[in-house]
Amino acid sequence: MKKFNLILISLLLVNLGVCEKNTEKSYKIPKVKFGNPLSKAMATIIKTFYSIESTQLTIVRAADNHENEILQSGIINEILYDVKGLILIRLQSYDSREHSFRRYFNVLVVDSYESFRKILNGGGKDAFDFTGYYTIILTSVVENYREEVYKILKDCYRSYIINANVITFDPSNIEKAFVFTYFPYTTKHCNHVKPVVNGVFENETLAMYSKLFSNKVSNFHRCNITVGTIEYPPFMILKYQGNGSYYYDGFEGIITRVLGQRLNFSLILKTSVDRWGVVNGENSTGLSRLLLKGEVNFTIGSFAATFSHNGSFTNTISYYGTPLTLLVPPGRAYTHMEKLFLPMKYIIWSCISTIFILSAVVVSISKFIRPHRRAFIFGRKNYFPYINTINVFLGGVVPITPMRNFARFLLMLWILSSLVIRSSYQGSLFNFLKDHRNASIADTFPKMIKEGFKIYGSEAIRKYFSSNDVYLSVFRNISVRELEDYKMKSTTPGFKGAVVASAFNIAYLNEKYHSHNIRFRRSKEQIVLLYICIYLRKYSYLTKPFDKELWRYVESGLINRWLSVFYNKQYLKDTPDKSIPQALTFDQLSGIFMAYVILLVFSFMVFLLEVLSRKSRVLRALCNFLN
Structure with missing residues (x-):
């Protein structure tokens, strides 16, 4: 009881100080007392949402002057009093850089757009998780308050903060508070921030017009979403339809189409001659550069989840795993006589x-x-x-x-x-x-090193060999344009190298060139298991709806169904099953003909020996002995 009295006395002193200094505003705020609509509205939100969804809440404040700091202190104290320990609340300074985790459930108390920027920029890039939930309390009362709300929500959208609400006074009635939010995709506009009133606090009651944090990206209303991808069968097959549109086929092409149908968005294609590229900050290349610069919303097309991408991008769940292995040459062909003795x-x-x-x-x-x-x-x-x-x-x-x-x-x-x-x-x-069969196939790493092989792959593959200096020394970076040519070279016996490829891609190539009697062989050892996923911008609001849809496809078996259209495991076998018998060729039986010729020559020599034996007693005695 004593503690409560002390808190009450301090609040009264704070409120008196605010009333004495607040004389220059267009809309004067009276003494802050218990019953402030901002604190009451926020307390209701904490009780109905934050305390249910989380065990901890972070409150961060920033103000342009000392007067507003005092006002914010009163509002925060009243919030703490109203929630009465329903949730653990952590008070954090806007410029504090001491954080062991990214803040997910947040309340930001600001008096202007500039103070809002102070909070976002003050704690460093790892302070907030922008996929979380944000309630911003705008404590100042100005004529252009809607402009302030617009700028705050627009910055939220730029930072991919989709779950954001702004609580502010009604300038015409300071006993009333509005809850603003925005919907970037509607039937009337696309990719646009337009603040709307989602709730009103009046007469001690918070009336919401829709859910506090409604799902704003479950339906894109046919708005355009930009996808970055490349032609890479069987993962992605692009078929030009005319008028700048493409039909997305292939395993991941089907996934792209279905995502667009389910989430109701249209696709705009962007591609790159550098294909996947590498992630290296401002020097990034390929599709990785397009995603990093924000020119595309997501990338798809045989992208694997790796630690090197975690700091720059967000990835969806992995919906398929394929071994990354090597295409190896068939080795020296057996000679005609070797075929008879093997x-x-x-x-x-x-x-x-x-x-x-x-x-x-x-x-x-x-x-x-x-x-x-x-x-x-x-x-x-x-x-x-x-x-x-x-x-x-x-x-x-x-x-x-x-x-x-x-x-x-x-x-x-x-x-x-x-x-x-x-x-x-x-x-x-x-x-x-x-x-x-062929002789001496170098299908293991030790055999390749012994034979002096080089390993060819794109720059993005180099990281998988960095843990072993020996393998890294034989790795040769080739451009993505040369990659297909080197894959064809791997089918020739004289090629002294191996080409990096996924098992999925090898099976597709074997099926494609089966009628041409061309076979691609893979190594017995795999480099790594690739977990295929979709990459998005950091904290992208597309992550949750994409993950939700992909989980459905995986659990329902649709992923395996779409995969089976382009992937036949029979073509990964060293000797694929053949339903139609094939006739033996002359090359296969050339050894027996060579043996026949050798025996004919031997018979002719014996014949000459018998002819010469008529003139030589020694030869005659030898022939008689052999006979």
Whole structure:
């Protein structure tokens, strides 16, 4: 009770001081007493809105002179008395730079437009969150009060403060207060600030004509919104319609169209030859520069949420994630003979070669043993055991079967082994020829570094390699105009480099060039996972309506539906499924023809050896031994 008496006495002294000095105004304000319409209206707003939506409220004041400071103190004290601890209220000086968070729920007490600017500029750029809620109390009473209200609300709109109300006296009746606000998009005007009376405080009652902080950007009434984007299939596909208009197609083109239909706005297109560009303050380029300068309202087209953009822009929720990876060349093509030997590992070929060598040794040794013992191993009348061994291995028949059980057992064992090896080889060879495989594909970062590869990408991609000096040293910045050319170069075996691209884009390219028999290969390792979003200006009032709509599209499955129109995961596989069988080409079977030619040459040399053996006893003895 003692504290209350002290507060009451101090308020009375303050009010007396105000009355003595206030003699030069056109509209004289009487003693400030409990019941001031400004404080009463503000107290009602705190009770009905701020205390419900938040646990803390910041009150900041600024005045042009000491007299108005005293007046504001009285109004603030009365507000504190009326709310009676419903909410934690923080009193802050306009020039205070000590803030651990941006102020979201705010009451600004000012006496003019200039003092309003003092508050916005005094605390630094991180003092306020302009997407929050602002109630401005204009304590002075002047004839052109509407002009003051207009300038304050116009500055609010320039700063993207869409949730703003101004409370001021009615000059003709100081027991009455008006609540002004503005609606930038209506059926009568677009992108324009026109203060309107949204509420009146009179007879101890605050009557609002609409919600205190109504949703002003849920319907743009076909007003123009400028979008910054680029032609970048399959994310954004621009189709010129004539008369300066475009049809937005592609995955994000559909999102852009639907946003315009749902929020009822028209689109104006702006693009840039530097595409996405880089964010670097005044030296920013591309679409990033257009957004930073305020020439576009938002940008869309394969923009990924990154920390480097957080200080300059605001982004929506991420509605899709795609790996950022590398397009790698197919590697050296296999030679004709390599294609014949690759279906089986070297250890299998070693075993087969060992068997044939041992067979040749056994046959050679058998030349020096008696015929009946040789017949026990090879069978009778088997004059060409080694040739028969090769014949059975290749699927031929034995003209004379052995009579002995041991010889028959050896023959059956060899037939069974040959059948398994031959069938496995044929199946593996067919799959190998069908898959169009290449040798030595550098599809990992260590392999690329070892092969001396360069990594090509736009300037905006460089930041993803900055954490590793080795990878950063091989990164080469190329212009966005060269990017598509380098992607096509990555399909040639002799290209010593890799091109940065998203998995979404790679699948689209494979589907696009599938009929041309051109395939784009990606690395096994990914650089980073890109979270695709829409970028807007800092504190943009478009953020909330866009987020609300995008959440609906994600939760309803529409994003996946639109994505499936342009994205087929089958085209990311190394060997995509083919529904139509394709005939083997001569190039695929050239190895067997080369082997046939080699064997013909070998046969011709043997023929020459037999012809020359008629004139040489040594050659004749060699031929007889081999026979």
